[in-house]
Amino acid sequence: MPLGPFSYPNSPVHYRRLKRLYPKIVRGEGVWLYDETGRPYLDGCGGAYVANLGHGNHAIAEAMAAQARRFGYINGTQFTSDAAEDLAQALTALSPNLDKAYFVANGGDAVEAALKFARQYWAEAGRPEKTKMLALDPSYHGNTLLALSAGARASSKKLFHDWVVDFPRVPAPYPYRSTGPDDPALTAEAFERAVLKAGPDTIAAFIAEPVGGSSTGASVPPPNYWKRIRSLCDRYQILLIADEVLSGAGRTGTWTALEAYGVTPDLLTLGKGISGGYAPLAAFLAPRRLVDVVARGSGSAQHNQTFSHHPVTCAAGLAALNIMRDQRLVERCARMGTYLHSKLERLREHPLVGDVRGKGLLAGIEFVADKGTKKPLPRSLKFAEAFADAAFDRGLVVWPNYGNVDGETGDLAMLAPPFIVTEKELDEMVLRFEDALNTVAKTVVVKRH
Ligand SMILES: Cc1ncc(COP(=O)(O)O)c(C=O)c1O
Known part of the structure; x- marks a missing residue:
């Protein structure tokens, strides 16, 4: 057991790792973090693909402070704010065909909200039998129970096996571990087989990371893969959910990874880097043609959380986006x-x-x-x-x-x-x-x- 003040059980913090000693970070600047002894750490992964703008960015800090000084919390069912309106404007402007942004606090929340929305859309569109969600293997979509279900990571699900639900699986496009360019996982043939097996009329959506995150270690699908998936989704009336919590916000060199394939999803999840990590902010984006159905029906997306549409986190997101645009990051x-x-x-x-x-x-x-x-x-x-x-x-x-x-x-x-x-x-x-x-x-x- 490690000794030192910042380790379990010496500190009152219930740490994420109970068998390690934690350096205490007191300052960050650019790609560097400094602990209380002055030791520098080169942040090679933005924490967890999050700190896209680097550490110690004063402009974002100022934007958050300015918002908090005016007001901190309002509830997303009662009021709106400049921060939420302006951030939605900025995000939808970056996402062709996606007109509405729903804000939450974590990538897993965005995934859950998008999956629930897809099912709700079909129910309110008069197709309640479309409930199944297809997902890749390997994949990762978060840790709340529905997001955990969507991901294929067996080791994280083992303990909770009777709480998670089944997602029909599609082998992930993973060129290094494929049999070559004709591998069905790379040609999207495996996707079509999975659709036909599950029954297209019962499938609500297909959720996938357009470029692999941790699950396939940044695997990049072949150039035609996503166009084929898009056309199969259209043919079988399946919503395509691009989970860009990790690959989005510019991480792969374009705003979303999918746009490099010339493809637009039906629903898009963003998180991690959209606030540069200065606030827990994530979102799912949807086109008006889908949201209209819910607006005419029940009147609200059924994913309710106290901190959704939070003005301070939205202010952080807006400031981060402005900096990314102005500095062409x-x-x-x-x-x-x-x-x-x-x-x-x-x-x-x-x-x-x-x-x-x-x-x-x-x-x-x-x-x-x-x-x-x-x-x-x-x-x-x-x-x-x-x-x-x-x-x-x-x-x-x-x-x-x-x-x-x-x-x-x-x-x-x-x-x-x-x-x-x-x-x-x-x-x-x-x-x-x-x-x-x-x-x-x-x-x-x-x-x-
Ligand atoms: C692709 C993808 N989706 C969703 C999530 C979940 O995000 P969060 O940890 O913010 O809930 C992650 C986190 O690593 C992710 O990589």
């Missing part, structure tokens, strides 16, 4: 992403690195035991976690993930730095990454013998 993300991926290429030579992939400032590095067979490392090694700890020891924060191969095995490290990162900082990130990898790799070799 999404374009910068695309440019810096190209640089990062060019630097990460050399990791392919490492014996434990099976693949390096991603888009924009989203990168996934997949570790394997055998590069030829792509055999994953034994889960008992907890390689992803050991790697993240070694990186942390070197002052680099990365996001580890596991389970990408079969729900249990498969090890990934993810990088997703703030968009304001410089080339020099990316160089430093890759150096620390390699150093951590070489150290942890030695322990694998030792254990093999």
Whole structure:
């Protein structure tokens, strides 16, 4: 058990990790965080793909403070605010064919709200039999029970197996682990098979991450994939929900990952980076043609939360969007992403690195035991976690993930730095990454013998 004031059980905080010692962060600046001893940490993943604008942004802090000074809370059933109106205006202007934005506090809430809305839409449109939701495997959509159900991560669901509901599965487009370009998972044939098996008349929606997040380690589907999915969704009258909580807000070098495929979803979820992490803000966007049906029917979306449409969080989102627009940060993300991926290429030579992939400032590095067979490392090694700890020891924060191969095995490290990162900082990130990898790799070799 770790010792120190900021560890369990020495502090009254119920920490997310009960077996580690927490450095206390006292200041952030750009891509750097500083703890109370003055030690710097290079934030290689924006916490959890969140701090897109970097730390210590005073303009966002001022916008939130100004809103809180005028008023803090109003209830979304009784009043509206400039912050909610202006943010909705800005977000819908960025999203062709999506005219209405519903604000919540977490990505999982946005996913739940979108799924519930899809079912409600069909019920109120006179098709109450359309209730099933299709989802990818692997996938991740959040941790509240419906969002957990939508995700395929078996290890997170195990304990709650009798509380989660079944989502018919579609194999995720995962080029590295496919059989080649004709793999049904890459051609969308597997999607159509799943639709026909479940019965198109019973399906309300298909929810998917347009570019993989942690679940498939930044896997990028082939160029035609989403157009095919879009046309199949249209043919079978299935709503396409793009979960861009992670890949949206510019992370892959375009405002949404799906727009790079020339495709518009029916519902879009955003979260994480839309406020740059300065406030817990997420949203789901819908077109008027769908919302009109509910407006003419029951009159409100059935996802009620006290903190939805919160003025202070919306003010943070609006300030973040204005900064991204004024400083052209999404374009910068695309440019810096190209640089990062060019630097990460050399990791392919490492014996434990099976693949390096991603888009924009989203990168996934997949570790394997055998590069030829792509055999994953034994889960008992907890390689992803050991790697993240070694990186942390070197002052680099990365996001580890596991389970990408079969729900249990498969090890990934993810990088997703703030968009304001410089080339020099990316160089430093890759150096620390390699150093951590070489150290942890030695322990694998030792254990093999
Ligand atoms: C694609 C995706 N959807 C939804 C969520 C859930 O977001 P939150 O953790 O804010 O509830 C996540 C979180 O990682 C995610 O990556």
